[in-house]
Amino acid sequence: MRSKFKNVLSVVFITFIILAIPHGADAASYKAQKGDSFWLIANKFNVTLANLQIANNRTGYLLYAGEIINVPNSVSDENKKLMAKLVHAEAKGEPYAGKVAVATVVLNRVDHKDFPNSIRGVIYENVKGHYAFSPVENGAINEGYHAEDMQAVNEAIAYKGQGSQSLYFYNPKTAQSDWISSRETTVTIGNHRFAK
Template sequence: MMNKSNRFSFIAILIGLIAFPAGASAQTYSVQYGDSFYTIAKQNNLTLANLQIANERSGSQLKAGETITVPDSVSEEGKELMAKLVHAEAKGEPYEGKVAVATVVLNRVDSNDFPDTVKDVIYEKTGGVHAFSPVKNGAINNSYDESDMKAVNEAIAFRGQGMNSLYFYNPDKVNSDNWIFSRKTIKKIGNHRFAK
């Protein structure tokens, strides 16, 4: 049986293999005397948990001179919108799938082929068609739960690591002649396929 720490490490490694972009703009920071995870998180508009997850640390101790990873921040409004999308798109899916859905949004923000903000990615319309069905059917306006926000925060914390998925779909809900089937599938999680 895995203890909580081992489970966290296993999930972190598994998530790192899913669908994160190679070109995201996470940055490194050289710790200065008196810095803490809390102060660095606050300076970078991150949650303490985001910063700790990105550095695979659970404690608060830092040493002057060590280098840590500082993921890009996402506004609270952006996080809530992503959590609503995750809830609508991945309700009933495994937690790993929720993180991967949130990651697709971040990958699109970081890609030159999509808009540059979370809001613009989620509400994007191409040829009169919404990129995400919950925008079209109104489910984007529903609430989200703690698990959805946790998945968003985890995706943000690991932003910039792993492979680059830009799409996800449920093959049972998509017409077999849909263009999405021409995309290379990277990972299958629950009922979703993640592709680039």
């Protein structure tokens, strides 16, 4: 019961944070035409209906001609699955908000000049013989994922470009690098500290 309350509280907290931030420039804008629907627009831009609704803070299907719709960038199913596997391996046992934040770190790195410019490139980045993410190094990324992990990935994609621009995350209790603790902390969620 207590953990359910914490999970609900985490979701409410991250939803409040995300909704308080204006929609980012990474979403394309589309002017709805007569006869358009969220479903048609989602298919036209190859994004999920859920992500399109999340990006526009909508739960229903009502749409008006002339309305400006934010269209999140699309991500292939293969890359979503890879991200969900990383989220599962890195954030197992963490609150849902922490899972979204881990997926967001991957997307932020793709957009940052200091990292590879693809999801696969970011996840499998190898610097001086070591992978950027320990689950890639130890093989835990191959263990699969759960529905909640994929949901977190979809939410991160829908809100891409918003938030604290975190590029790193670590557990301060287990981190072995002094360098990582020197980074500017953006938020702490569960056992993970996020930084840029």
